Amino acid sequence: MKRTSSGRRLLGVGLACLVLLAAGCAADTPQNALNPQGPFSRSVHDLIKPVFLIAAVVFVFVEGLIVYAVFRFRRRSEEDRPEQIHGSTKFELTWTVVPALILVVVGVLTVSRIFYLDRQFEDAMQVEVIGHQWWWEYNYKDADGKTVVATANELHIPVGRKVQLNLTSADVIHNYWPPKLAGKIYAIPGRVNHMTIQADKPDFYYGQCTEYCGISHANMRLRVVAEEPAQFARWMAGHSIERSASTYPIVGDDAATATEEAKGYTLFLQKGCSGCHAVNGVSAGATGPNLTYFNSRATFAGAIFESNDDNLRAWLRDPPAEKPGSLMPKLGLTESEIGSLIAYLRTLGDPALRGVPIPSGVAAGPPQP
Numbered sequence: 001m002k003r004t005s006s007g008r009r010l011l012g013v014g015l016a017c018l019v020l021l022a023a024g025c026a027a028d029t030p031q032n033a034l035n036p037q038g039p040f041s042r043s044v045h046d047l048i049k050p051v052f053l054i055a056a057v058v059f060v061f062v063e064g065l066i067v068y069a070v071f072r073f074r075r076r077s078e079e080d081r082p083e084q085i086h087g088s089t090k091f092e093l094t095w096t097v098v099p100a101l102i103l104v105v106v107g108v109l110t111v112s113r114i115f116y117l118d119r120q121f122e123d124a125m126q127v128e129v130i131g132h133q134w135w136w137e138y139n140y141k142d143a144d145g146k147t148v149v150a151t152a153n154e155l156h157i158p159v160g161r162k163v164q165l166n167l168t169s170a171d172v173i174h175n176y177w178p179p180k181l182a183g184k185i186y187a188i189p190g191r192v193n194h195m196t197i198q199a200d201k202p203d204f205y206y207g208q209c210t211e212y213c214g215i216s217h218a219n220m221r222l223r224v225v226a227e228e229p230a231q232f233a234r235w236m237a238g239h240s241i242e243r244s245a246s247t248y249p250i251v252g253d254d255a256a257t258a259t260e261e262a263k264g265y266t267l268f269l270q271k272g273c274s275g276c277h278a279v280n281g282v283s284a285g286a287t288g289p290n291l292t293y294f295n296s297r298a299t300f301a302g303a304i305f306e307s308n309d310d311n312l313r314a315w316l317r318d319p320p321a322e323k324p325g326s327l328m329p330k331l332g333l334t335e336s337e338i339g340s341l342i343a344y345l346r347t348l349g350d351p352a353l354r355g356v357p358i359p360s361g362v363a364a365g366p367p368q369p
């Protein structure tokens, strides 16, 4: 009886260990901090190695002493009593001084790396990042600090160039983490934190908010699109804040003959969309993402949905059903209104600017669910 129960326990522990071990076997995953793809994430990774090594040595040493003590000094009979001693100055000094020295080494390595990562570079491109429940706003700045491109959720950057993110929040505390490109940094209301990122090669890099920020925290992802400089320049030019989106005649009694785009445009102005969303030259709403170049983005709503008509239709039908807690309310639109709105949204931006053609030999990013 006793034998089976301890055998089972051993089996349980063995299986648990196996699961833990197997969890480490995933081939490269999209948010793998141990696969840095830029100088700043590499710098963090370079710190992980010595600190992990030191921790591993300490672990093996301490566990080794415990196992040794368990066997060497186990109680051998009822009468067995440990030798009564009153401390050992030699041992106590050792186990105070040695850990202190180890911590000093780890501390020096860590603090110097923090200072390195905190530097601000004159030549870095400047992007303001504002966390919102539950999406990211990006404003690209020129040398005078004026916004030249305003977009959301998908951050485009040129490869090989330093990009300084100046992060803040419009509501609660968020945390920005694109693991292959950089460490984490807080986005805090009323405060601006800095982080520099840089990508080695064109690719999609994934990340997410890593500070619990409400019900859809897990749906607050982000996507960095690193492109060759020429392609990035095309993207910038195609997102100018100066250019106004097309407008259409307002549809009234002529609904039977009006185009879908014109009907969608009219609904956009009449159903409250324009009060929450900016479209350059059309509206200035600031509660939700700027939609001027909506169709240039491959994903929407915190980069969790691929921007196809099915997903967009479901979104416009009932946003909180698609993304719990969504601050875009259900607006009670009819199916034909939704169709017209989608036709209008598709006129905003250029799908050719959605992302990098992946160079041969480089694995494509995984599809977003």
Ligand code: HEC
Pocket: 133, 134, 135, 152, 153, 267, 268, 271, 272, 273, 274, 275, 276, 277, 287, 288, 289, 291, 294, 297, 299, 300, 301, 302, 303, 316, 323, 326, 327, 328, 329, 331, 341, 345
């Ligand atoms: C009360 C404000 C509000 C109204 C009204 C509103 N929206 Fe939104 N909308 C939002 C917010 C907030 C988000 C971001 C939701 C998220 O990602 O969590 C959003 C997201 C979106 C997105 C996804 C944008 C992206 O790139 O992620 C689209 C498209 C959109 N809204 C279209 C519309 C249309 C069309 C209407 C009118 C029928 C509308 N919205 C009305 C607040 C609003």
Ligand SMILES: [Cu+2]
Pocket: 131, 132, 134, 173, 174, 175, 209, 210, 211, 212, 213, 217, 220
């Ligand atoms: Cu968040």
